Amino acid sequence: MEKVSVGLLGFGTVGTGVVRLLTKNKERLQERAGCEINLEKVLVRNKNRARKVLIDNRTLTTDVYEILDNPEINVIIELIGGVDLAYRYILRALKNKKNVITANKDLMASYGEELLLEARANHCDLYYEASVAGGIPILRTLTDSLAADQIQKMIGIVNGTTNYILSKMSGEGLSYEKALASAQRLGFAEADPTSDVEGLDAARKMVILSHLAYSIPVRLDDVKIKGITDVTREDIIFAKKLGYTIKLVGISEVNNGDIDVRVEPTLLTDGHPLATVENENNAIYVYSAALGETMYYGAGAGEGPTAVSVVSDLISVVRNISLGITGNHIFLPKKELHARKDNLVESKFFVRMHIKDEPGSFSKLTDLFREQSISLSKLYQEPIQGRDIAEVAMVTHVTNKVLFEKSFEILNQLDVVVNAKYFRVERG
Numbered sequence: 001m002e003k004v005s006v007g008l009l010g011f012g013t014v015g016t017g018v019v020r021l022l023t024k025n026k027e028r029l030q031e032r033a034g035c036e037i038n039l040e041k042v043l044v045r046n047k048n049r050a051r052k053v054l055i056d057n058r059t060l061t062t063d064v065y066e067i068l069d070n071p072e073i074n075v076i077i078e079l080i081g082g083v084d085l086a087y088r089y090i091l092r093a094l095k096n097k098k099n100v101i102t103a104n105k106d107l108m109a110s111y112g113e114e115l116l117l118e119a120r121a122n123h124c125d126l127y128y129e130a131s132v133a134g135g136i137p138i139l140r141t142l143t144d145s146l147a148a149d150q151i152q153k154m155i156g157i158v159n160g161t162t163n164y165i166l167s168k169m170s171g172e173g174l175s176y177e178k179a180l181a182s183a184q185r186l187g188f189a190e191a192d193p194t195s196d197v198e199g200l201d202a203a204r205k206m207v208i209l210s211h212l213a214y215s216i217p218v219r220l221d222d223v224k225i226k227g228i229t230d231v232t233r234e235d236i237i238f239a240k241k242l243g244y245t246i247k248l249v250g251i252s253e254v255n256n257g258d259i260d261v262r263v264e265p266t267l268l269t270d271g272h273p274l275a276t277v278e279n280e281n282n283a284i285y286v287y288s289a290a291l292g293e294t295m296y297y298g299a300g301a302g303e304g305p306t307a308v309s310v311v312s313d314l315i316s317v318v319r320n321i322s323l324g325i326t327g328n329h330i331f332l333p334k335k336e337l338h339a340r341k342d343n344l345v346e347s348k349f350f351v352r353m354h355i356k357d358e359p360g361s362f363s364k365l366t367d368l369f370r371e372q373s374i375s376l377s378k379l380y381q382e383p384i385q386g387r388d389i390a391e392v393a394m395v396t397h398v399t400n401k402v403l404f405e406k407s408f409e410i411l412n413q414l415d416v417v418v419n420a421k422y423f424r425v426e427r428g
């Protein structure tokens, strides 16, 4: 084979990075792939818009069928984002026997299984490394490098935008709004950043990771999701006083055949390797039976890092085309899903509240936790200057989640408690 022709859908942040790599590293890519890679067409909405990278204007098109139905094109790279159109375009491309690469986690988390089946039926590849943790090669790590092991648990910082926001709020004292605006300017955030800040983007990535790690068909509805919109700078400060860092993490765990997948702001001890992951970086901490604990770290969003995953997928596809083995490596979940019941979930919890600064207030709190058989491991109290209230932060020992939530409700009704909130604390 002398040449592979590529059609690119979308020329935004990641699309620009892909065009840059295809141009700048042309020779290297040819050497690695074993043949020339030719960018045939690029789908845009507006051909006259200024672009950040030089491209022959004749390559641009606003007609997607010039790409999807073009017999010259062997590989489609989908980078327009969103679900409906992307789904229709990829399905058509696969039916037209074109290999597909996508960075679209929204799509893969909801329609991944169906599209992978379609790809296999058409003997086509469907690669999506960039959809989880941008530039970190985590999907191929799960399917190839850890194939021999049994994965038990994954903790992931898998959303660059929220990690960037929490880092900036914590390190530089930036407000939530300013940090979000900065993440948007830098191209990390989704077109609508609601899915970033409300945890949905991270949940989609945990769905994809869970499929590949355990071969279990987790759906988005099975994931308990809480975002970072309620996390304040004070939460970050008081967690720090007790030796913790707040991160938005996804946790996916299999125990006795039951799976629990959740995304929520979580306290990690300052010594935890994930606590040091700053800004738009991502990391996935994997627990597996034989290998033990490993962590995969790097840039989780942004033009260059994400484009590296897309173009590396392209090289794999080109090699598979040369060998005539496209569609042979499709990995589909094989087991049944058994969700873990909430009353079997155990954790430590961090509680932060204001209490009336008067005699007996504090003992009402400790009495409540004692009555509920929840023991406390860390406590912090500080009067608030000029007001009759005190700031209280505490961390429980490991306790049953349902029991804790019931106790928290009672706590919130105590007359001495003004404002209370809680977060989960990761063990270790």
Ligand SMILES: NC(=O)C1=CN([C@@H]2O[C@H](COP(=O)(O)OP(=O)(O)OC[C@H]3O[C@@H](n4cnc5c(N)ncnc54)[C@H](OP(=O)(O)O)[C@@H]3O)[C@@H](O)[C@H]2O)C=CC1
Pocket (backbone or CB within 6 Å): 009, 010, 011, 012, 013, 014, 015, 043, 044, 045, 046, 078, 079, 080, 081, 082, 085, 103, 104, 105, 106, 130, 131, 134, 187, 188, 189, 190, 191, 300, 301, 302, 303, 306
């Ligand atoms: N940004 C990142 O760091 C990462 C992004 N991803 C994923 O990669 C994908 C692309 O993201 P990103 O590059 O940031 O997105 P952008 O919004 O920057 O770019 C999207 C591009 O697609 C084009 N587009 C959208 N809809 C259409 C349409 N109907 N017809 C033609 N063109 C269309 C846009 O055109 P126009 O320029 O005219 O608006 C734009 O060029 C998404 O699925 C995202 O979730 C994954 C990992 C990291």
Ligand SMILES: N[C@@H](CC=O)C(=O)O
Pocket (backbone or CB within 6 Å): 131, 133, 134, 158, 159, 160, 161, 162, 188, 189, 190, 196, 201, 300, 301, 302
């Ligand atoms: N919006 C996403 C982009 C990469 O997937 C993020 O912030 O992680």
Ligand code: NA
Pocket (backbone or CB within 6 Å): 129, 130, 131, 132, 133, 134, 135, 136, 137, 138, 139, 309
């Ligand atoms: Na990746």
